Amino acid sequence: MAHTIAHGPIAYGPALLLPGDQIDITTNPDTEPFWQAAREHRLTACQCADCGHFRMPPTPRCPECSSNRQEWPTLPGTATVFSFAICNKNPATGEPYIYVPVVVDLDGAPGARLNANVTGCDAEDVRIGMKVSVVWTAINEGWVLPNFTKA
Amino acid sequence: MAWANQDKTAIVGVGATDYFVRGKSWPRTINDMACEAVLNACADAGISVKDIDGFAYYSGASAGYVDKFDSASFMETLGMPHVSFSAALTSGGGGCPGAIGLGTAALMNEDCKYTVTLMALQQVPTARLGTVFGKMAPNPENSFLQPAGLVGPGHLMSVLARRHMHLYGTTQDAFGEIVMATRANTHNRPKAIRREPLTREVYDASVMLADPLRRLDFCLETDGAVAVITTTMDRAKDCRHKPAIVHACAHGGQREWGRAFSWMGMPDPHFASSGHQFTANRVWQQSGLAAKDMDVALIYDHFSPMVLMQLEDYGFCEKGEGNDYVLAGKIRYDAATGKGVNGGIPVNTHGGNLNEAYIIGMTHIVEGVEQVRGTAINQVKDAEFALVSGGPAQLPVSSLILRSA
Numbered sequence: 001m002a003h004t005i006a007h008g009p010i011a012y013g014p015a016l017l018l019p020g021d022q023i024d025i026t027t028n029p030d031t032e033p034f035w036q037a038a039r040e041h042r043l044t045a046c047q048c049a050d051c052g053h054f055r056m057p058p059t060p061r062c063p064e065c066s067s068n069r070q071e072w073p074t075l076p077g078t079a080t081v082f083s084f085a086i087c088n089k090n091p092a093t094g095e096p097y098i099y100v101p102v103v104v105d106l107d108g109a110p111g112a113r114l115n116a117n118v119t120g121c122d123a124e125d126v127r128i129g130m131k132v133s134v135v136w137t138a139i140n141e142g143w144v145l146p147n148f149t150k151a
Numbered sequence: 152m153a154w155a156n157q158d159k160t161a162i163v164g165v166g167a168t169d170y171f172v173r174g175k176s177w178p179r180t181i182n183d184m185a186c187e188a189v190l191n192a193c194a195d196a197g198i199s200v201k202d203i204d205g206f207a208y209y210s211g212a213s214a215g216y217v218d219k220f221d222s223a224s225f226m227e228t229l230g231m232p233h234v235s236f237s238a239a240l241t242s243g244g245g246g247c248p249g250a251i252g253l254g255t256a257a258l259m260n261e262d263c264k265y266t267v268t269l270m271a272l273q274q275v276p277t278a279r280l281g282t283v284f285g286k287m288a289p290n291p292e293n294s295f296l297q298p299a300g301l302v303g304p305g306h307l308m309s310v311l312a313r314r315h316m317h318l319y320g321t322t323q324d325a326f327g328e329i330v331m332a333t334r335a336n337t338h339n340r341p342k343a344i345r346r347e348p349l350t351r352e353v354y355d356a357s358v359m360l361a362d363p364l365r366r367l368d369f370c371l372e373t374d375g376a377v378a379v380i381t382t383t384m385d386r387a388k389d390c391r392h393k394p395a396i397v398h399a400c401a402h403g404g405q406r407e408w409g410r411a412f413s414w415m416g417m418p419d420p421h422f423a424s425s426g427h428q429f430t431a432n433r434v435w436q437q438s439g440l441a442a443k444d445m446d447v448a449l450i451y452d453h454f455s456p457m458v459l460m461q462l463e464d465y466g467f468c469e470k471g472e473g474n475d476y477v478l479a480g481k482i483r484y485d486a487a488t489g490k491g492v493n494g495g496i497p498v499n500t501h502g503g504n505l506n507e508a509y510i511i512g513m514t515h516i517v518e519g520v521e522q523v524r525g526t527a528i529n530q531v532k533d534a535e536f537a538l539v540s541g542g543p544a545q546l547p548v549s550s551l552i553l554r555s556a
Contacts, residue, residue, distance in 0.1 A: 010359060018300050025294035035294075056416065057295040063406070083317070083422070085309035086362035091302040101299040103310055103415045113416050115299040128317045145298050 012086060012123035015100040017147050022092040023139040031058045033072045038144045043134050044072040045109040054112040077134040079104035079148060082113065086123045098123050104132060104148060120149035154399055154437035158554065160255045161387040161394030164198070164380035165517045166191025170342050170508035173274045176374035181218050185271040186228055188376035196380045197391035198265060200229050205263030207254035207381070208239035209246035209541075209549075210511065215272040236262040240402060240549070244451070245426075245542025247512030249402030249549025254381040264382060270513045271376035296413060304453065305369050307412035309361035312456035315423035316363065319471035321459065323363055325478055327354040329455040330367050330505055332483045336529050337502035344371050345506045368455040370504035377513035379520070387556075395520040395553045398536070399440075401433035402549035410545045420470060425460035425543035427550070434538075434550050435466070442466040445496050445552075446534040447522050449515035452503040457543050458482070465538065465550075467496060489532030500529040512541045516551070523555040 027035050030046075034057075037044040046058035049069035053062050061068050082103045090097035102118045118132055132148035139145045168176075168184045168191075176184060193200045206222045214220045222237040236257035240246030247270070254266030289297040301307055315321045331354060337343035349367070357365040387394035407417055408426035421428075435441055442448075442465050452458045459473035468476035476482075481495025491497045501507050501518035508514050519537035521527040527534075535555045542548030 010362065012362075018298075023298045024288040025298060026288055026291050027294070028291040031291045031294065057292055057414075083310045083314040085301075085306050085313060085364075086359075087300055087306060088359070088362075091300050099300050101301045101306060101310065111416075111418070115296050115301060115415055117299055128314070139298065 009124045012088070012098045014098065015117070015119050015121060015123040015126060016098055017117045017119050017137055018090070018099055020137045020139040020145065023145060024141070025139065025143055025145070030060050033070065034058055035143055037072055038136070038146055039142070041136050041144065043075045043077045043146055045075060045106055045112040047071045047073055047109070054109040056112040056114060073108070075106055075108040078107040078151060079114065079132050080107070081118065081126065081128055081130040081132060083128055084118070084126055100126050102126070102148065114146065116147045118148045118150065152436065153439060156255050156259050157398055157437065158384065158396050160258050160381055160383055160397045161556070162251065162379050162381050162397065162516070162520050162553065163387050163390040163392065163394055164192040164196025165520050166193070166195055167377040167517065168375045170344055171374040172344060173372035173374060174276065176273055177275060181214055181271050181273040182224070182228065184273065184376040185214065185220070185269060185378070188269055188271065188378035189229065189267055192267065192378040192380045195391065198380065201231055203231050203265050203267050203380070204234055205236035205254060205257050205266035206234065207236070207250045207257060207266045207268045209250040209268070210239070210243050210270070211241055212239040214270070215274070220269070236266065240547060242545045242547060244453070244511040245544040245546065245548035246402055247451070247541035247549065248516060248539045248551035249400065249541060249547055251381055251397055251516070251551050252400030252402060252549070255397055255400060258381065258383050264386060266381045267378055268381065269376065269378035270511045272510055273374045274372060293413070296415070305361045305364055308454040308457065309364045310415065311412060311423060312363055315456060315460060318419070318423050319474065321474040325459055325474040326364070326368050326455040327351065328477050329452070329458045329482065330354060333452065333499040333503045334506045336484055336500050337506045340502060340507060340528055343502050343507040344373060364454065364456070370453045370509045371506070373508040373510060375508060375510055377510045377517060379513070379516055393524050394556045395523045396556055397551065398554040399434045399437035399552040400549070401430050401437060402547040403430055403433070404546035404548050405429040408546060411543065413545050423460070425457055425464045426546070427461055427464040427540065427543060427548050430548050430550055431465045434552055438552050440536065440552065442496070445536050445538045447500055447531045448496055448498045448538045449501070449519050449540070450498055451512055451515060451540045451542055452499060452505050453509070455505060458498065461540055461543065465540070484529055484531070486529065489530060497531055500527060500531065515539045519551070519553045523553045525555070
C-alpha cells in the first residue's frame with residue numbers, strides 16, 4: 001500500500017482554480033498598470049520602453065539599462081509551464097482542495113514569468129512544457145487575476 | 152586568493168536551550184530562551200555575559216518569524232555595560248553562517264572583543280510560518296506569487312524540486328534517502344526531536360503535502376534558541392575549549408537567483424539549484440579548498456531536495472548528479488569507522504533541521520564547532536574542516552568553513 005503511494009502517480013483528479021473571493025492583491029504605481037490591464041482581460045508584462053527588456057514582477061527600473069520608462073504591450077495570452085507543484089489543501093480554509101500552482105514562461109515576453117493556477121486537466125496530468133492559455137478569475141475588490149487552462 | 156581574515160577569529164562558545172515541538176515552549180518567552188542560549192554560550196566559552204560587546208545577527212535581526220532582537224534590550228536584560236558593534240545581515244535564514252563573517256569583520260576592525268550570533272524561535276498559534284504569510288494581504292511584490300496559492304515554504308520548494316526532477320531525472324527516492332540518512336544520526340542524541348529510525352515504508356507513507364514533497368521532506372517546526380560566541384584568535388586561546396577556527400566565510404549570491412522562490416524568475420540552471428554557486432565559489436577561493444577536502448558538511452536542510460542541490464552547488468558532485476550521489480549512500484555517516492560511506496563525506500551528523508531541530512540554521516554551526524573540537528556525539532574521525540551552509544532562500548545565502556585548532 002505504502003509503496004503504491006510512493007511509486008504510482010497519485011490520482012488527484014481535476015485541477016481547480018482557487019476561489020477568487022479568497023484572493024487579495026495590493027498594487028503600487030509600478031505594478032498597477034498590469035492589474036488595470038487584467039481588469040480588461042488583457043495580459044501584459046512590464047517592458048522597458050528604452051531597451052525592450054521584459055521584467056516581472058514590475059519594478060521601478062530596468063535591470064539592464066536603469067530606465068524607469070515602462071511599456072505594457074498586449075501579449076498573446078499563451079504560455080508554457082516551466083514548473084509546478086500539486087497542492088491538496090485550500091490555503092485559506094485548510095479543507096481538501098486540489099490546485100496546481102504553476103510558474104509559466106509568457107509567450108511574447110522573453111524572460112518574463114507569471115505564477116498562477118492551471119486548470120482544464122487533472123492535476124496529475126500537468127507537465128513541464130505544457131502549453132496553456134490565460135483565463136480570468138474575478139478576485140476581491142474588483143480586481144481580476146490571470147490564471148491558465150490547458151491549451 | 153586567500154581570505155584576509157583566514158584563521159584570525161574563532162567560535163569559542165556554543166549554547167542552546169532544549170528543543171521544543173512548535174508551540175510547546177510556552178509559557179517561556181522567546182526573550183528568556185534567547186538569554187538562556189547566550190548565557191550557555193558564555194559558560195561554554197568561559198567568559199562573562201558582560202564581556203559581550205558585539206552583536207552580529209542575521210535575518211535582519213529577526214527572532215523567528217514575528218519577533219525582533221534588539222541589542223539595547225539584551226543590555227537591559229543581561230547587563231552588558233556597553234556595545235560597540237550591532238548589525239545584521241539582511242533577508243532570512245540564508246545569512247546564518249554568514250553572520251560569523253559579519254562578527255569577524257567587527258572583530259578584525261577592532262570594534263569589539265566578543266560577538267554573539269543567535270536565533271530564537273517560538274511559534275505560538277498566531278505566529279506559525281505558513282499561517283503568517285497565508286493570511287496577510289500580499290504586498291504589491293507578493294501579489295505576483297501568493298494568489299497562486301504559493302503560501303508556504305514547502306509549496307515554493309516543491310516547484311524548484313519538480314524542475315530538478317524534470318531536468319536531471321532526480322527521484323523522490325533521493326529525497327527519501329536524505330531524510331533517512333540524516334535520521335540515522337539522531338538515535339543517540341537526547342535533544343533531538345525525531346529519534347526513531349526511519350524506514351522506507353514510513354517515509355513512503357508520509358503524507359504528500361506539496362507534490363513532490365512529503366511531510367517528512369519538510370524540516371521540523373521547533374521552538375528554542377541557539378547562540379554562539381566569536382572572538383579573535385588571541386582571546387580564543389584563553390577560552391575553555393579548543394577554538395573552532397573561522398577559516399573562510401562568505402555571504403551573497405548572484406542576480407539570477409535573487410529573490411529566489413519569492414520571485415520564481417530564475418533562469419536555468421539557477422532555478423533548479425540552491426542558489427549557492429556564487430557563494431560556494433567564494434568560500435573555496437577564500438580557503439583554497441574544495442568539497443573533497445571537507446571532513447563533514449552541515450548543510451541547511453529546511454527541505455530535503457535543497458540538500459541535494461547544495462551538494463551540487465558546492466561541488467560534492469557534478470550538477471545533475473545529486474540523485475546518484477545521494478543514492479550511493481555518500482551522505483551517510485558510518486559510526487563504526489567515524490567516516491563517510493562509499494567515498495562520500497558525512498552530511499548533517501547532528502540530524503539537521505529535518506530530524507534534530509530547526510532553529511533557522513544555528514544548529515548546523517553548533518555541530519560544526521563540536522566536530523572540529525572533536526567533541527561531537529557522532530564524531531567524524533580526525534575532523535579538520537567542517538562546511539556549514541545557510542539558506543537556500545532569498546539572497547544572501549552564506550557559508551562558513553571551520554577548522555580545528
